[in-house]
Every structure is written in C-alpha cells, then in structure tokens.
C-alpha cells in the first residue's frame with residue numbers, strides 16, 4: 227500500500243495529541259483518496275489488460291497466436307503430414323496458399339492427381355461467399371488434400387508448417403483479388419498482398435531446405451501500358467488500381483528476397499482467369515447469375531465509346547502454366563536465412579493471346595443460357611479498370627511449354643454447366 231499508511235497513520239489512535247488531530251485527519255483524508263485512486267487505477271489497468279488479451283493479433287507479422295486458433299495438436303500434425311506425403315521421391319511437396327480459392331483449388335487437385343504431396347492453407351475470408359470456399363474445401367478433402375484454416379500473416383503457423391513438412395515448393399495464390407474493390411477496402415490489399423507475402427517469404431527464406439516459390443501476380447500490372455500484346459519487357463510502372471500496385475510491389479519484393487536470400491521465385495501474371503468453381507466477384511460469374519434472374523447487367527465501354535476487352539484465360543490452361551512453372555523452378559540456393567549463391571528469378575505472362583470484347587462475352591452467355599440479357603452500356607468507371615488486356619506468351623511457351631488451348635465459348639460452356647449444377651436445388655454441395 228501507499229507510504230502514507232506506513233509512515234503517518236497511527237497504530238494506536240487513542241494516544242494522539244489533540245493539537246495534532248486535525249492535521250492527522252487531513253492526512254487520513256488524503257490517504258483515503260489516494261487509496262481509492264490506486265484501487266480504481268488497478269481496476270482500469272486490469273480492464274485494459276483484459277481487452278489486450280482478448281484482442282486479435284496484429285494483422286501484420288505478429289508471432290503471437292490468436293485465441294481460438296483452429297490449428298495445432300498431434301492429430302492436426304498427422305493430417306498435415308499425410309496430406310503433404312508425396313507418392314515418390316521425384317514428386318514435389320507443395321504448400322498451396324489460397325487453396326480454397328478458385329485457382330488454388332484447381333492447382334491443388336492437379337498436383338494431387340499426379341502424385342505430388344499437397345497441403346493447402348486458406349483463411350476462408352468473407353470477400354465472397356464462404357460457402358463456395360467450403361464446398362471447394364470438401365472437394366479437396368475427398369481428393370486427400372487437407373486445407374489448414376489459417377492466415378499467411380501468421381508467422382507462428384507458417385514456421386510450424388515448415389517444421390512439420392520439408393516443402394520443396396510453395397505455390398502462393400492467397401491474395402486479396404479484385405480490381406474495383408480496392409477503392410472500398412485498400413487495407414485488405416496491403417494486408418494480404420504485401421504484408422502477407424513478406425511474411426510468407428520470411429518463412430520460406432528461414433526454412434531449411436528453402437522451397438522454390440511460384441506465385442500469382444496479375445496482368446493488371448501493365449496498367450496504362452498501351453503497347454500490345456503485353457510483353458514481360460514492357461513498362462509496369464503505371465498501375466491503374468491499388469490492386470495492381472500491390473501486385474507490382476509483390477514483384478519488387480520477390481526481387482529483393484531472391485537477391486538477399488537466394489530464394490528461387492517465379493511470378494505468373496494471370497490474365498482474367500475464368501471457369502468452373504470460379505470467383506463470384508468476376509464479371510462472367512455475376513453476369514450469369516443476373517442474366518438468369520432477369521436482372522440488368524452493365525457493360526462497360528471505354529471513355530471514347532469503344533469496346534472494353536479482356537484476354538480471358540480458361541482455368542485448365544492456367545493450371546498447366548502453374549504446373550509448368552513448378553516443374554521448371556530451380557532450387558533455392560540459400561538455407562536457414564543465408565544466401566549461398568545466385569538463384570532463379572522469373573516472371574511470365576499466362577494469358578490466352580486473344581482478347582474478347584465484354585459485349586461478346588455477354589453474347590456467348592446469352593446463347594449458352596438461352597436467355598436474353600437486360601443490358602445497359604455505361605462508360606468504364608475510372609476506379610482502376612483498364613480498356614483491354616492482351617498477353618504475349620512466347621516466354622511462357624519457350625520456358626514452361628505453356629500453350630493455351632481453350633477458346634472463350636468452349637470455356638464458358640464448361641463454366642455454365644458447372645454453375646447450373648452447383649446452384650441447382652439438387653446439388654449436394
């Protein structure tokens with residue numbers, strides 16, 4: 227307790243001299259106020275401590291585990307090890323981040339099918355319908371791929387995964403996607419595409435052996451570039467959206483981790499990927515939904531009234547490109563955070579090489595769905611959209627054997643078939 231108590235409060239009150247009593251009463255009042263203050267301060271501090279304990283970990287690289295994390299324990303470790311077990315010593319052992327995502331699901335299935343060990347990681351966030359992500363998880367589960375429910379920003383979890391499994395490769399597909407949503411939630415792009423990527427590369431560079439990393443960049447890095455078709459040698463310093471800027475930042479971050487730590491890193495610039503199990507935030511997906519509901523859809527036009535076009539790329543072609551990148555990735559040269567020599571650093575376009583106007587996309591959907599769309603033309607919003615994209619894929623063809631074979635109508639037919647089955651009342655998903 228306070229010093230007032232120890233030094234001035236009488237142990238035997240009856241023996242106090244009268245002339246001193248008012249002074250003593252005054253001191254006692256001070257003492258009592260100070261005691262109350264101390265008591266309330268203690269309550270306040272205890273309350274702050276309580277709130278701190280309950281608060282989630284910082285969204286950056288906090289090594290602290292959040293209360294209620296759904297990972298850990300021997301049963302969990304066994305599931306992780308089993309999922310990552312490869313069929314032969316020449317197969318890969320791959321950590322797929324964003325495994326419950328569109329591209330992540332397809333790549334995980336393809337790797338598992340050919341005998342590679344695959345472990346998924348996904349935070350199942352609510353950017354779009356988590357039920358779709360859970361359905362993809364069930365699909366992977368049936369194929370023997372376990373998805374760890376966790377975030378790439380969780381350094382402790384990543385360290386644990388690398389302790390349990392000596393991954394040869396990391397296929398990094400976890401990201402905050404979507405070009406226009408970046409205006410609404412910029413922090414989410416920084417959190418996943420920058421902080422999360424750095425956290426993942428930290429785990430990779432510290433791992434022993436260091437894995438080779440293949441990750442998803444985006445065609446959006448070409449931004450305002452007008453030279454067509456887009457080649458990897460073209461300028462990428464004029465992003466038109468924060469999303470594009472975070473993907474471009476990722477490419478520079480990859481360069482620094484390759485340079486400092488000897489990590490082998492390959493970036494893949496995906497061009498508007500579509501297909502079954504796709505993302506509901508993408509135009510082809512919500513156009514399908516809205517056309518079927520009889521709801522009006524908006525088709526963007528360029529500011530000069532011209533068409534807006536995309537080099538739509540079918541998911542199976544993208545999967546082949548991802549596997550080609552994993553198979554041709556050289557080993558990282560460092561170990562335990564130390565570089566031992568120069569390592570491979572690559573960037574590839576994965577597109578379809580034939581841009582299609584959005585109006586044409588809608589015409590194909592109308593034909594496949596046998597429903598006339600209610601269309602409205604509007605000038606393209608100035609919030610990050612670009613007029614067109616068009617990939618030059620000669621580098622990926624030469625080094626990865628990448629050769630897209632699916633035209634938009636064929637790919638959309640497969641998408642529509644999946645969509646109708648998945649969302650039909652009979653669907654068991």
Ligand SMILES: O=C(O)[C@H]1O[C@H](OP(=O)(O)OP(=O)(O)OC[C@H]2O[C@@H](n3ccc(=O)[nH]c3=O)[C@H](O)[C@@H]2O)[C@H](O)[C@@H](O)[C@@H]1O
Nearest residue numbers: 403404405444445446496497498508509524525526534584
């Ligand atoms: O390949 C890429 O780099 C990017 O592709 C897509 O971005 P985007 O091409 O804008 O795809 P959508 O949002 O599906 O838009 C496709 C086309 O439809 C147009 N659109 C979109 C929405 C709408 O209501 N109306 C409309 O005409 C867009 O202007 C665009 O030309 C993805 O959403 C990004 O995550 C990815 O990185």
